[in-house]
Amino acid sequence: MAVDRFPVEASHIMMFARSVADDNQIYYDEEYAKETEPGGIIAPPTFAQASAQFDPDYFLRPKVGEPWFGSGGEPTGIKRESSGGGGGGGGGGGLHAEQHFEYHRHVGPGDVLTATTGPGKTWEKEGKRSGKLMFSESVTEYRDQNGELVITARGVGVRTERPVDQ
Amino acid sequence: MALKASELKAGDTYTECLVEDLKRTQIVQYAGASGDYNPVHTDELFTKEVAGYPSVFAHGMLTMGMTGRMLTNYVGDGRLKSFGVRFTSQVWPGDTLHSTATVEEVNDDVVNLKVETANQDGTVVVSGYATARVNV
Numbered sequence: 001m002a003v004d005r006f007p008v009e010a011s012h013i014m015m016f017a018r019s020v021a022d023d024n025q026i027y028y029d030e031e032y033a034k035e036t037e038p039g040g041i042i043a044p045p046t047f048a049q050a051s052a053q054f055d056p057d058y059f060l061r062p063k064v065g066e067p068w069f070g071s072g073g074e075p076t077g078i079k080r081e082s083s084g085g086g087g088g089g090g091g092g093g094g095l096h097a098e099q100h101f102e103y104h105r106h107v108g109p110g111d112v113l114t115a116t117t118g119p120g121k122t123w124e125k126e127g128k129r130s131g132k133l134m135f136s137e138s139v140t141e142y143r144d145q146n147g148e149l150v151i152t153a154r155g156v157g158v159r160t161e162r163p164v165d166q
Numbered sequence: 167m168a169l170k171a172s173e174l175k176a177g178d179t180y181t182e183c184l185v186e187d188l189k190r191t192q193i194v195q196y197a198g199a200s201g202d203y204n205p206v207h208t209d210e211l212f213t214k215e216v217a218g219y220p221s222v223f224a225h226g227m228l229t230m231g232m233t234g235r236m237l238t239n240y241v242g243d244g245r246l247k248s249f250g251v252r253f254t255s256q257v258w259p260g261d262t263l264h265s266t267a268t269v270e271e272v273n274d275d276v277v278n279l280k281v282e283t284a285n286q287d288g289t290v291v292v293s294g295y296a297t298a299r300v301n302v
Contacts, residue, residue, distance in 0.1 A: 012199070019199035020231035021185060021192065026243050037168065038244035045234035045249050049227050053201035060204045070205035075215035096226040100250030154250075163218040164256065 001140060003115040006054045010109040013043050016050055042106040048142055048151050049099075051115050095164070097135060098156035105150045112145045120154065131161025168242040169300040174272050180240040184232040184263040184283060188224060193259070196228040226253040229263065229292050233283045236265040241277070241298035251281065251294030262286040267296065275302050 010030070017027035022044060025032040033041045052058045062068040067078040107113065120137030127133040135158050142151040185192070193207050202225055205212040213222045230251050237246060257263065265283040272278075277300050283292040 016199040016231075019192070019195040020228065020235055022232075022235040022238075024235070024238065024243070036243050042244055044231065045238060045246055046227060046231040049202075049231075050200045058201065060202050062203060069212070069216075070203075070209045071211040071216075075211050096253055098250070098252045099227065099230055100248070102248045103246055106244045106246075166220060 001051070001055050001058070001115060001117040001138075003051050003054045003113070006051045006113040006115060006142075008043060008047075008107050008109055008111040008113060010041055012050065012053075013041060013047065013109065016047050017044055020044065020046075038106060038108070040108050042108045045101065045103075046099075047107075048101065048113075048115075048140075048153055051113070051140075051142070055115075094157045094159045096155070097158040098154075100154040102152040103150075104152070105144070105148070107142075107144065107150050111150070113142045113150065115140050115142050117141075120156075127160065129165040130163065133161075134159045168245060169240070169277060169298070171272050171275060171277070171300045171302050174269050174277055174300065176269055176271055178269040179266055180236070181264060181266040182236040182239060184229070184236060184265050186262045188257065188259055188261045188263070190222060190259045193222065193224050193228060196225055196231070200225065200227060202227065221258060223259075224257040224261075226257075226292075229253070229257050229283060232263065233265045233281060233292055233294075236283075237267060237279070237281065237296050237298070240267050241279075241296075241300070245298045245300070247276065247297040247299060249281075249294070249296040251292045253291070254293050255285070255289050255291045257285065257291050261291075263291065265292075270295075272300065275299055 026036050069078050117138050117140040122136045125133045137156045140153040144150050197203050206217050213219050268280045270278040279296045281294045284290050
């Protein structure tokens with residue numbers, strides 16, 4: 001993933017906070033946020049993940065003029081040899097195994113971030129509920145408009161041989 | 167609302183209910199806010215017939231996001247230094263989740279927390295850690 005421009009915006013923080021059912025007013029109300037220790041609206045701890053919105057190539061978002069693998073009239077819009085992939089799910093596809101954040105500074109509206117991702121380790125394990133597990137790690141560095149590192153994120157995705165037994 | 171080092175000791179816990187009877191609509195809400203539109207979270211037909219799961223399920227990051235809410239309610243705004251988890255089991259519509267932070271140690275102005283979120287059957291769905299700045 002490479003994101004050239006991830007503008008942190010108050011309305012996006014509001015929508016994100018709503019989605020994780022967090023009614024802490026620091027995410028909604030600028031006047032309230034002024035009186036808090038951070039002194040303004042800040043992003044919730046896992047907000048950096050929403051940088052996907054600003055990744056032009058993010059494959060888990062339907063794009064204009066491109067086929068989409070979710071259902072329409074049929075259960076899937078396109079034929080794929082194996083569905084899902086990457087950080088997502090799908091039959092025998094990828095699932096999110098781990099996520100880690102290090103906060104060097106808490107960002108807020110007005111910050112404009114960039115994100116660059118480098119590959120990390122890969123490893124394999126035999127799983128009881130889903131066959132062979134193939135893990136892959138990636139490290140994403142979020143920098144602000146001054147080039148300062150603000151968040152370091154490390155994600156681990158796992159691809160399974162078959163859907164996880166329930 | 168910030169924590170004070172002198173008032174914390176190993177073994178202290180803080181628990182919150184993250185969600186009762188998780189609704190598919192909340193999962194849709196998270197998809198929209200985060201930008202992760204993987205159909206296994208919102209598209210029942212695809213998930214059952216193509217992906218091979220019994221129903222749509224929550225994004226791991228939705229559970230991590232709600233777990234983060236428990237943490238910031240405990241340690242205060244802007245106090246987290248790190249937060250990491252493993253996703254150990256899937257979360258399904260209808261699940262009720264509780265999340266607990268347990269103090270492991272306090273070093274000067276930093277508290278190390280163990281973090282665990284479990285469903286109504288006691289199955290751990292998210293397991294991890296956080297560190298936060300506390301007042302001395």
